[in-house]
Amino acid sequence: MRCRAARRLRKRLGRRGAFLAILGVGKTCWGVSFLVDPPEDHGLQLLTQFCGLRHWSWLWIVCGLATLGCAFVRIGRDWAGYLAAFIPPTVWAIAYTHAAISGYYSRGIFVALWYLTSHVGVIWWASTVPEYSVPPPPRTPRRGKAA
Structure with missing residues (x-):
């Protein structure tokens, strides 16, 4: 019964949906970690000149749930899921790039490049990957009866 449900879910999601589901759960968890125990800024x-990291965590949570x-x-x-997944790391990359250029955080350029890549x-x-870009595996020939 569980296997049937898992197969139905996998078929319903497809490759693109599975990727979005993984991203969504990951981004939501990342946001919750900022909400529960925010790190140093x-x-x-x-970002923190406008509001604290606990407030910015909601960007990750909302975008993760949308994804x-x-x-x-x-x-x-x-x-829309790909757009929602794209927003938080882009905002973080911009913040780290700004920190590196302004001299607040010398490692910022490397963290920004990590987020960007x-x-x-x-x-x-x-x-950009289509759902069915990989051809199905070839069928193995059936063995016939010898004459």
Whole structure:
């Protein structure tokens, strides 16, 4: 029974939906971690001058839940999930770039590049991958009876 439910969920999500579901859960958890126990604001002074990291955690949580929700919509209409997944790491990359340029956080450029490549770049790439781009595996020939 559980296997059948898992197969139905996998079929419903597809490749793009599974990716969005993983991103959504991850971004939501990341946001909750900022809400529960906010770290020091090293490199995030551009953001914390407006409000604290607990408030900024809601950006991750809301975008993560939107991304997770879009995992279940039809292919072609999931663009909002990719956009929602794209926003928080872009904001963080901008903040770290600003911190590096202004001299507040010398490591900021490396953290910004990490967000831009491993988050923004991967999301951008995944948003362009079609659902069925991989051909199905070839069928093995059936063995016939010898004459």
